[in-house]
Amino acid sequence: MAEKNNVKRALKTRHLSMIALGGSIGTGLFVASGSAISTAGPGGALVAYIGIGLMVYFLMTSLGEMATYLPVTGSFATYSRRFVDPALGFAMGWNYWFNWAITLAVDISTAAIVLRYWFPHVPSWVFSLGALIIIFLINALSVASFGETEYWMSLIKVVTVLIFLVVGFLTIVGIMGGHATYLENFAYKKAPFVGGVPSILTVFVVAGFSFQGTELIGITAGESKDPAKSIPKAIKQVFWRILLFYILAIFVIACLIPYTSPNLLGSDASDITISPFTLVFKRAGLASAASVMNAVILTSVVSAANSGMYASTRMLFALGVSGDAPKIFGKVNGRGIPMPALLGTTLVGLLTFLSSIFGEQIYSFLVSASGLTGFIAWVGIALAHYRFRRAFKAQGKDLSQLRYKAKWFPVGPLLALIICLLVIVGQDIKSFANLDWQAISVTYMSVPLFIILYLYYKLRYKTKLIPLTEIDLTRHELEHEQTDK
Numbered sequence: 001m002a003e004k005n006n007v008k009r010a011l012k013t014r015h016l017s018m019i020a021l022g023g024s025i026g027t028g029l030f031v032a033s034g035s036a037i038s039t040a041g042p043g044g045a046l047v048a049y050i051g052i053g054l055m056v057y058f059l060m061t062s063l064g065e066m067a068t069y070l071p072v073t074g075s076f077a078t079y080s081r082r083f084v085d086p087a088l089g090f091a092m093g094w095n096y097w098f099n100w101a102i103t104l105a106v107d108i109s110t111a112a113i114v115l116r117y118w119f120p121h122v123p124s125w126v127f128s129l130g131a132l133i134i135i136f137l138i139n140a141l142s143v144a145s146f147g148e149t150e151y152w153m154s155l156i157k158v159v160t161v162l163i164f165l166v167v168g169f170l171t172i173v174g175i176m177g178g179h180a181t182y183l184e185n186f187a188y189k190k191a192p193f194v195g196g197v198p199s200i201l202t203v204f205v206v207a208g209f210s211f212q213g214t215e216l217i218g219i220t221a222g223e224s225k226d227p228a229k230s231i232p233k234a235i236k237q238v239f240w241r242i243l244l245f246y247i248l249a250i251f252v253i254a255c256l257i258p259y260t261s262p263n264l265l266g267s268d269a270s271d272i273t274i275s276p277f278t279l280v281f282k283r284a285g286l287a288s289a290a291s292v293m294n295a296v297i298l299t300s301v302v303s304a305a306n307s308g309m310y311a312s313t314r315m316l317f318a319l320g321v322s323g324d325a326p327k328i329f330g331k332v333n334g335r336g337i338p339m340p341a342l343l344g345t346t347l348v349g350l351l352t353f354l355s356s357i358f359g360e361q362i363y364s365f366l367v368s369a370s371g372l373t374g375f376i377a378w379v380g381i382a383l384a385h386y387r388f389r390r391a392f393k394a395q396g397k398d399l400s401q402l403r404y405k406a407k408w409f410p411v412g413p414l415l416a417l418i419i420c421l422l423v424i425v426g427q428d429i430k431s432f433a434n435l436d437w438q439a440i441s442v443t444y445m446s447v448p449l450f451i452i453l454y455l456y457y458k459l460r461y462k463t464k465l466i467p468l469t470e471i472d473l474t475r476h477e478l479e480h481e482q483t484d485k
Contacts, residue, residue: 011147015147015148016221017237017238018150018158019150024238025158025242026301028206029245030297032206032210034253034257035206036206037254039194040195041191041194041199042191043191045254046250046254048200048207050247052210053243055419057243058415061404062412063075063385064406066079068402068403069404069475071221071224073222074089074315074321075218076092076380077089080092082466082472085464087455091451092380093315093318096311096315096377097319100345101348101352102348102369103305104305104312104349104352105350105353105363105366107131107308111128111298114297128353132350135302136346138309141337143223150307160293160296167281168255169252171280177283183255188260201422204423205426209374211246216307222318235404263279277296278290313341313345316329320341329341368442369446372443372447373450378420379417379424382414383417388473389406389410391473394469428443
């Protein structure tokens with residue numbers, strides 16, 4: 001029988017692959033990819049997505065190395081606490097929980113917007129509340145129910161992208177849709193590169209948001225049946241799938257829709273008719289494209305909310321186990337579900353959603369405050385891995401003890417760290433040039449909030465950077481947190 005703070009290892013390799021893949025294929029690809037092409041041109045968009053894709057690969061391998069050695073639900077928050085500084089782990093954990101709890105509210109609100117395409121006269125809050133209840137039940141039943149649900153929803157997105165690529169390439173060469181475009185839009189007006197390096201850096205931000213969610217694979221490691229095998233396999237599969245899906249999808253859109261098209265500007269979930277995917281399907285002569293893509297985007301949004309509920313619940317659970325949150329959040333029920341953490345996260349998601357109805361300013365503040373937290377989490381992964389590997393060497397341990405080795409160390413984590421910091425700083429660089437303090441405060445709000453969390457813990461407990469020779473690299477303690485039931 002498992003202890004009170006043990007979770008079940010019920011997620012299979014196919015679950016892990018699809019969860020990480022599904023977390024990255026969403027509205028960022030289906031809707032916002034058009035703005036990337038519009039901003040930097042076809043060539044600039046491809047360069048930005050390839051660059052961010054490589055950075056994410058390094059982050060995934062860094063996380064994979066640590067997750068196979070110490071598979072825990074707290075993931076990079078636990079690693080930051082153990083390999084860098086307890087204050088960093090505290091700030092990372094609360095930062096990430098806050099991010100997903102707020103994102104959960106955003107996603108259920110978006111689901112209501114998408115559903116209004118078919119049901120324009122039904123109040124939005126009905127759909128949002130319904131979506132929240134369904135997602136809560138999926139996560140409350142069992143870990144396996146979450147994994148299976150996420151697997152099938154992710155599969156729908158993957159199949160959609162594959163169909164899109166086939167239809168797109170057939171349209172490019174003129175087999176569908178009449179006129180063949182080939183690469184003519186890559187030489188149209190200022191294409192392929194529009195706006196030079198500044199525009200590419202701007203798209204780096206868009207691409208970075210599109211790839212967020214891949215770090216979920218680290219959190220699922222604590223409930224994976226065989227993390228030593230499943231995580232490396234999932235990382236290899238996910239990298240190539242994401243890179244191929246994103247790069248090829250953007251290439252198809254860029255070939256068929258000129259970067260000057262007004263339909264690529266300001267795309268959002270409230271107008272599915274201007275999704276680049278919808279436009280390409282219509283260009284190929286598929287009349288029902290809007291309805292089909294609306295259904296796919298609804299699946300995407302619900303999938304993101306489902307993953308968000310899981311990720312935030314597990315992070316709050318890990319904070320409870322470590323003592324960084326009230327101990328009640330570190331408890332699980334008989335099915336291995338951290339129910340207090342799930343209820344707490346659901347309550348925060350519900351209150352945030354209600355603030356969108358009754359207090360628009362509060363809602364906007366919360367959304368802005370969570371804006372950069374995903375990139376901050378990536379910084380934590382890179383720092384933790386750099387220190388982990390250096391401690392391994394400093395303590396005379398053999399690298400053969402690592403079940404999975406990240407490639408190109410220390411280039412990988414250092415490059416990922418530099419790019420993440422550049423993206424964070426470059427979120428709204430124009431506001432600094434114009435000294436627009438309101439824009440700066442809204443865009444960068446999550447940075448001072450993270451620093452406040454870090455300083456609070458550091459000053460209260462007087463923690464210091466852990467010397468490399470004193471970093472605890474034993475595995476038994478963390479493995480004790482998660483055992484099979």
